[in-house]
Amino acid sequence: MPLFDVYPLYDVTPVSGKGIHVYDDKGTEYLDLYGGHAVISIGHAHPNYVQAITNQVNALGFYSNAIQNPLQRELADKIEALSGCKDYELFLVNSGAEANENALKLASFKTGKKRVVAFKKGFHGRTSAAVAATDNPNIVAPINAQQEVTILELNDVEGVKQELEKGDVCAVIVEFIQGIGGLDEASAEFFEEVDALCKANNTMFVADEIQCGYARSGKFFAFQHYNVTPDIISMAKGMGNGFPIGGILIHPDIESKYGMLGTTFGGNHLACAAGLAVLNTIESENLLENVNEVGAYFIERAKDITQIKEIKGRGLMLGLEFDFEVGGLRKELIYNQKVFTGGAANKKLLRILPPLNIEKAHVDQFFDILKLALKEVEQTVN
Structure with missing residues (x-):
């Protein structure tokens, strides 16, 4: 029996998770900065x-x-x-x-x-x-x-x-x-x-x-x-x-x-x-304090990315707005850079909703990856 086709699906099949990471059916590790629409609050398999x-x-x-x-x-x-x-x-x-x-x-x-x-x-x-x-x-x-x-x-x-x-x-x-x-x-x-x-x-x-x-x-x-x-x-x-x-x-x-x-x-x-x-x-685990500390750190790191035109949100409910639609960037992030992020009705906004126990090291990892992804997307566009 086919499934009722109401979701456009990425070709990724997560089968397990641990903390801020998920793993697909091929054993590939992904950094999860979306938490399944902000559902994963204390990390996978805590x-x-x-x-x-x-x-x-x-x-x-x-x-x-x-x-x-x-x-x-x-x-x-x-x-x-x-x-x-x-x-x-x-x-x-x-x-x-x-x-x-x-x-x-x-x-x-x-x-x-x-x-x-x-x-x-x-x-x-x-x-x-x-x-x-x-x-x-x-x-x-x-x-x-x-x-x-x-x-x-x-x-x-x-x-x-x-x-x-x-x-x-x-x-x-x-x-x-x-x-x-x-x-x-x-x-x-x-x-x-x-x-x-x-x-x-x-x-x-x-x-x-x-x-x-x-x-x-x-x-x-x-x-x-x-x-x-x-x-x-x-x-x-x-x-x-x-x-x-x-x-x-x-x-x-x-x-x-x-x-x-x-x-x-x-x-x-x-x-x-x-x-x-x-x-x-x-x-x-004092996760409220962590949300404020890591959220502030994320915003500071985001200010260094010139392509980001506006940073929206509070805590660990954040959005990075660009001057281009981010559909291609999200695909680059998930398929080639192995990072889950979210979209929004605002097609120029990348939505970030990680588990609340994310660490600063994960934020650093993301921004290193984002810089690479932006270069790849810019080369594709140009």
Whole structure:
């Protein structure tokens, strides 16, 4: 049976990984500076992670949410301790799209309203409401388009004000650092004014931390770079180091009721074991500090590459923007230089999302390779 052909694939077949490297079916080593879309947060096959999952699957891999699962509460307490998000409540799901879907649903339940405000270049997932709030008409089917969504420009405070004052907006959803959109950020003034406008207009402020959260920006959540208090925080990619897990943190002002949200697989025993292994490793290995130190070092090294026109992002969620489209450069990097990097909707941007325990030596290795790759690409173009 053929696979449904929806992904353009590189001709590389990874079969194992260790730390910041992956190895293909021919035994070739690759430097992984993309982490499978920022999913690999503590490195491939981290011993803490392998042991935690092994121990849990040997004991109990799954049972439903109809029973007590102390691992869920342990995970919730650990998220609270490391993030500083006191008094929020946790609902666990399986993916970022599901997290945002439940965030928007919860906002609608809370406010009794149904329109959503989102922003250009934003990406929130591929499920019904999440994809309708995503600024990409190519992935919005007619059944998704029945959702009521208004998409504005980042930094358009007046536009947000006008829409919220109409009285029918249940949620404003925003990535504090855009991922697929190309590492763009709004101003502090914008985020803080939108937060205030939401609170003044009975609208839930949803922080999409699917990619920029979980220590990637240099703080546990990217919204913590600003003076804001989101009503709902969605998270996923870095939570399980590859095991499917997502969740939302819910402000205590939002009251729960039996049956309003639900999931079969969300918060299962294996997912919680993976999530706890990630958080324990972030804490024990001081990975937040490493993100800030190595991220700053990466930016300094990038300033020496004259072809780089702009450096975007924070921490280890970074983008290198050139004055040419980077498709050819990415192919040179993966096929000839053996480095994984990412692209974006901005075709001139190279996206860098390595494991959070990357070292400065890996950064030096990358920039030596990048210089070689740029020479090869320039020779091809010329």
